[in-house]
Amino acid sequence: xxxxxxxxxxxxxxxxxxxxxxxxxxxxxxxxxxxxxxxxxxxxxxxxxxxxxxxxxxxxxxxxxxxxxxxxxxxxxxxxxxxxxxxxxxxxxxxxxxxxxxxxxxxxxxxxxxxxxxxxxxxxxxxxxxxxxxxxxxxxxxxxxxxxxxxxxxxxxxxxxxxxxxxxxxxxxxxxxxxxxxxxxxxxxxxxxxxxxxxxxxxxxxxxxxxxxxxxxxxxxxxxxxxxxxxxxxxxxxxxxxxxxxxxxxxxxxxxxxxxxxxxxxxxxxxxxxxxxxxxxxxxxxxxxxxxxxxxxxxxxxxxxxxx
Amino acid sequence: xxxxxxxxxxxxxxxxxxxxxxxxxxxxxxxxxxxxxxxxxxxxxxxxxxxxxxxxxxxxxxxxxxxxxxxxxxxxxxxxxxxxxxxxxxxxxxxxxxxxxxxxxxxxxxxxxxxxxxxxxxxxxxxxxxxxxxxxxxxxxxxxxxxxxxxxxxxxxxxxxxxxxxxxxxxxxxxxxxxxxxxxxxxxxxxxxxxxxxxxxxxxxxxxxxxxxxxxxxxxxxxxxxxxxxxxxxxxxxxxxxxxxxxxxxxxxxxxxxxxxxxxxxxxxxxxxxxxxxxxxxxxxxxxxxxxxxxxxxxxxxxxxxxxxxxxxxxxxxxxxxxxxxxxxxxxxxxxxxxxxxxxxxxxxxxxxxxxxxxxxxxxxxxxxxxxxxxxxxxxxxxxxxxxxxxxxxxxxxxxxxxxxxxxxxxxxxxxxxxxxxxxxxxxxxxxxxxxxxxxxxxxxxxxxxxxxxxxxxxxxxxxxxxxxxxxxxxxxxxxxxxxxxxxxxxxxxxxxxxxxxxxxxxxxxxxxxxxxxxxxxxxxxxxxxxxxxxxxxxxxxxxxxxxxxxxxxxxxxxxxxxxxxxxxxxxxxxxxxxxxxxxxxxxxxxxxxxxxxxxxxxxxxxxxxxxxxxxxxxxxxxxx
Numbered sequence: 001x002x003x004x005x006x007x008x009x010x011x012x013x014x015x016x017x018x019x020x021x022x023x024x025x026x027x028x029x030x031x032x033x034x035x036x037x038x039x040x041x042x043x044x045x046x047x048x049x050x051x052x053x054x055x056x057x058x059x060x061x062x063x064x065x066x067x068x069x070x071x072x073x074x075x076x077x078x079x080x081x082x083x084x085x086x087x088x089x090x091x092x093x094x095x096x097x098x099x100x101x102x103x104x105x106x107x108x109x110x111x112x113x114x115x116x117x118x119x120x121x122x123x124x125x126x127x128x129x130x131x132x133x134x135x136x137x138x139x140x141x142x143x144x145x146x147x148x149x150x151x152x153x154x155x156x157x158x159x160x161x162x163x164x165x166x167x168x169x170x171x172x173x174x175x176x177x178x179x180x181x182x183x184x185x186x187x188x189x190x191x192x193x194x195x196x197x198x199x200x201x202x203x204x205x206x207x208x209x210x211x212x213x214x215x216x217x218x219x220x221x222x223x224x225x226x227x228x229x230x231x232x233x234x235x236x237x238x239x240x241x242x243x244x245x246x247x248x249x250x251x252x253x254x255x256x257x258x259x260x261x262x263x264x265x266x267x268x269x270x271x272x273x274x275x276x277x278x279x280x281x282x283x284x285x286x287x288x289x290x291x292x293x294x295x296x297x298x299x300x301x302x303x304x305x306x307x308x
Numbered sequence: 309x310x311x312x313x314x315x316x317x318x319x320x321x322x323x324x325x326x327x328x329x330x331x332x333x334x335x336x337x338x339x340x341x342x343x344x345x346x347x348x349x350x351x352x353x354x355x356x357x358x359x360x361x362x363x364x365x366x367x368x369x370x371x372x373x374x375x376x377x378x379x380x381x382x383x384x385x386x387x388x389x390x391x392x393x394x395x396x397x398x399x400x401x402x403x404x405x406x407x408x409x410x411x412x413x414x415x416x417x418x419x420x421x422x423x424x425x426x427x428x429x430x431x432x433x434x435x436x437x438x439x440x441x442x443x444x445x446x447x448x449x450x451x452x453x454x455x456x457x458x459x460x461x462x463x464x465x466x467x468x469x470x471x472x473x474x475x476x477x478x479x480x481x482x483x484x485x486x487x488x489x490x491x492x493x494x495x496x497x498x499x500x501x502x503x504x505x506x507x508x509x510x511x512x513x514x515x516x517x518x519x520x521x522x523x524x525x526x527x528x529x530x531x532x533x534x535x536x537x538x539x540x541x542x543x544x545x546x547x548x549x550x551x552x553x554x555x556x557x558x559x560x561x562x563x564x565x566x567x568x569x570x571x572x573x574x575x576x577x578x579x580x581x582x583x584x585x586x587x588x589x590x591x592x593x594x595x596x597x598x599x600x601x602x603x604x605x606x607x608x609x610x611x612x613x614x615x616x617x618x619x620x621x622x623x624x625x626x627x628x629x630x631x632x633x634x635x636x637x638x639x640x641x642x643x644x645x646x647x648x649x650x651x652x653x654x655x656x657x658x659x660x661x662x663x664x665x666x667x668x669x670x671x672x673x674x675x676x677x678x679x680x681x682x683x684x685x686x687x688x689x690x691x692x693x694x695x696x697x698x699x700x701x702x703x704x705x706x707x708x709x710x711x712x713x714x715x716x717x718x719x720x721x722x723x724x725x726x727x728x729x730x731x732x733x734x735x736x737x738x739x740x741x742x743x744x745x746x747x748x749x750x751x752x753x754x755x756x757x758x759x760x761x762x763x764x765x766x767x768x769x770x771x772x773x774x775x776x777x778x779x780x781x782x783x784x785x786x787x788x789x790x791x792x793x794x795x796x797x798x799x800x801x802x803x804x805x806x807x808x809x810x811x812x813x814x815x816x817x818x819x820x821x822x823x824x825x826x827x828x829x830x831x832x833x834x835x836x837x838x839x840x841x842x843x844x845x846x847x848x849x850x851x852x853x854x855x856x857x858x859x860x861x862x863x864x865x866x867x868x869x870x871x872x873x874x875x876x877x878x879x880x881x882x883x884x885x886x887x888x889x890x891x892x893x894x895x896x897x898x899x900x901x902x903x904x905x906x907x908x909x910x911x912x913x914x915x916x917x918x919x920x921x922x923x924x925x926x927x928x929x930x931x932x933x
Contacts, residue, residue: 030590036619036621037587037588037619040619120584120587120588122580122584122587123617123618123619124617144703146581146584146585146588146660147585147660147661147662147777148688148704148708148777149703149704151704151707156693211693211701211703212701214580214581214584216584216585216587216588216663218588218590218662218663219662220662220663220664220774221662221686221708221774222774223714223772224710224714225686225708225709225710225774307703307704307705308689308704308705308706308707
């Protein structure tokens with residue numbers, strides 16, 4: 001993807017990698033398979049890495065994953081060369097960004113791989129995505145999702161793109177040092193990846209897509225070929241649409257987006273708008289950044305130019 | 309066997325003639341032992357061929373006939389195996405066995421297997437071949453009659469009432485193999501209409517009826533020997549001599565699904581993606597048959613390397629086969645032949661499937677075992693790309709398009725494919741028991757053809773679930789770019805004509821499907837008719853405008869005609885005046901000599917005026933008709 005010479009084993013051999021996933025009401029068997037796929041990918045990449053950690057948080061009120069499950073799957077990770085495998089529970093549902101922040105704590109790995117529990121990695125994903133992350137200036141790398149690619153455009157030559165999806169994103173330790181991880185005050189489970197990507201870019205890091213790093217994201221389509229988002233996703237998607245425009249200094253777009261959202265027949269969307277407006281009225285919105293609009297992109301309702 | 313009714317005549321092209329040909333072709337030096345010989349129909353032809361013939365039977369009448377004709381005989385009752393070996397050895401009198409025949413014998417014996425084993429032991433001394441002739445109980449005539457509850461025993465023939473054992477080809481083969489014999493050559497006797505072809509007007513038997521033709525086609529497709537009357541074969545002793553050899557049983561349970569994937573190894577990036585989709589399946593009750601077809605050595609090696617690099621859970625269930633022959637349908641047929649799954653699903657190396665692709669088929673199979681299973685596909689445009697470091701890849705460049713029918717409709721699928729190949733799961737029984745294979749003569753549409761033939765026999769279990777993505781490639785060579793529109797249309801025409809030429813079995817719901825489509829067509833025609841009505845009304849209005857304009861033009865034309873008439877009258881008057889002036893001029897020319905030139909100029913002026921008036925008249929005539 002990049003003009004720089006191929007990365008040598010020695011160049012990445014000093015890197016530590018931490019893989020984190022936030023689980024909420026997941027199928028236990030499915031999660032076991034997720035571990036299997038991840039273990040295969042880590043085993044292949046392990047010679048390239050100095051240390052590997054895996055951490056999972058179960059945020060559901062009634063956790064599906066327990067110690068017995070951990071004990072059952074841990075040998076797969078151990079055999080793959082994983083140095084530490086954590087399974088923790090959170091007292092409440094922290095959301096995606098909050099769960100990731102909770103898992104990371106004050107650790108600072110060289111690379112943090114954020115992975116959805118319904119995202120099954122290819123056997124060479126870890127090697128590919130870590131390799132891509134060592135190119136000049138790269139702070140965040142995104143894997144390519146299958147069977148439905150994200151429509152966001154990226155530079156075919158360099159991979160540069162507006163933002164990276166949190167379904168499978170690799171974040172460098174330098175980015176975390178510079179801008180922190182997810183803004184879980186503003187975003188619960190949607191838009192936090194866009195926000196982190198834009199803050200990384202604002203700090204001078206590149207955000208790139210790595211088409212060679214494949215991840216199978218278990219998405220289903222409803223009748224008519226439409227993606228039928230669950231209620232929580234509809235709510236937080238609408239909420240983050242407003243929050244991103246506010247945070248990235250585009251109050252001029254907020255009325256338009258509210259008008260568009262209000263045309264939705266879904267009451268969940270109206271609730272999201274009301275909640276956001278209540279936060280605004282209470283003066284609890286974040287301080288806007290990117291005043292000169294260097295990183296925030298709002299194109300036809302999306303946060304990047306889309307290919308289709 | 310040993311009754312007078314079995315005194316058959318010899319015919320070179322009949323079962324006896326075929327048995328003689330096999331015997332003479334494969335015999336070794338020594339006596340030919342014809343067990344259960346009856347009247348010895350093959351005795352003379354074998355003697356003519358230089359064979360030392362000995363007939364053995366329990367029927368004294370037949371043996372007496374043979375003795376009278378100068379042949380050696382032995383009285384052996386094959387229904388009583390005690391002493392059979394001693395009787396045979398006695399008949400041989402120390403001579404070696406050159407060949408053995410059992411013509412129309414083993415189907416009458418309760419202990420035929422013991423006899424076959426005994427003969428195998430005797431044959432071991434000289435490796436003597438064994439010629440066997442038995443009736444084929446799978447002749448289509450018998451099946452056609454049994455469907456209508458007819459099982460007509462006769463004194464001889466396919467349903468000889470003394471038959472104790474009925475033979476299919478499979479049973480005959482396993483029976484002989486179980487006794488230590490392996491088939492060397494086949495000369496089966498064919499009869500399109502067997503001795504059981506009666507009554508000829510029985511609907512299932514008569515191939516001029518729809519049901520008769522349909523059943524005949526079904527039987528012929530299902531397995532060979534639909535018209536074989538008699539299996540006539542020669543066997544040789546198998547080495548080593550091991551009887552009752554059971555096929556090595558697989559210790560692995562057969563999977564529910566066999567995924568057959570064609571690849572030429574040309575699109576490794578796409579292959580890697582579809583393999584990841586298989587790893588992402590919610591169930592793992594499948595095997596993968598990766599058919600590497602017409603690949604270069606380098607591409608085949610790349611495929612092998614990719615499979616070897618896969619994690620064990622997928623690599624362990626993947627079987628790679630490589631071959632060069634045939635067209636697009638060949639790897640699919642090879643996959644069917646190798647499949648261990650109860651269902652076969654085909655997946656090309658450039659398409660994608662969702663996580664519940666197989667799980668959805670699993671649910672359908674549970675509820676509708678034996679049917680063809682159908683899920684919904686969507687399509688997406690994909691464009692080939694190449695990065696600066698030479699990595700050839702691709703990316704989606706269009707949205708997901710729901711171009712395939714969500715509600716399966718057999719009538720519409722008969723017209724045009726409404727589901728790509730990976731949207732189907734075919735019961736292996738369609739291949740194994742109905743004999744349905746992909747048509748290798750088709751370069752395109754081989755999938756649609758197979759779908760149609762299979763679903764018309766097995767029926768369809770459809771779902772609305774979208775489980776797969778058909779990728780429409782831009783800038784990449786595919787069958788769509790290799791073959792032109794003419795190829796596709798030609799293949800479609802061939803497939804439909806072939807279907808149209810034979811009776812078919814439509815699945816339940818066919819009538820309402822036809823009604824639905826008829827209603828749909830009627831509605832389309834109604835809409836078209838309404839549009840035509842609007843067009844006609846518009847044209848009528850336009851016509852009225854034209855008529856009005858024409859009337860105006862007619863009025864203008866009449867006015868112009870009147871004006872032309874006036875001008876013509878003026879011209880006539882002017883010509884008259886001119887003539888009068890010319891006359892006056894002639895009369896006065898001498899008297900007015902000095903005024904001549906000025907008068908002449910006046911005449912020239914008048915003439916020019918007349919020419920102009922004439923031109924004006926001609927012009928007006930042209931424009932007023």
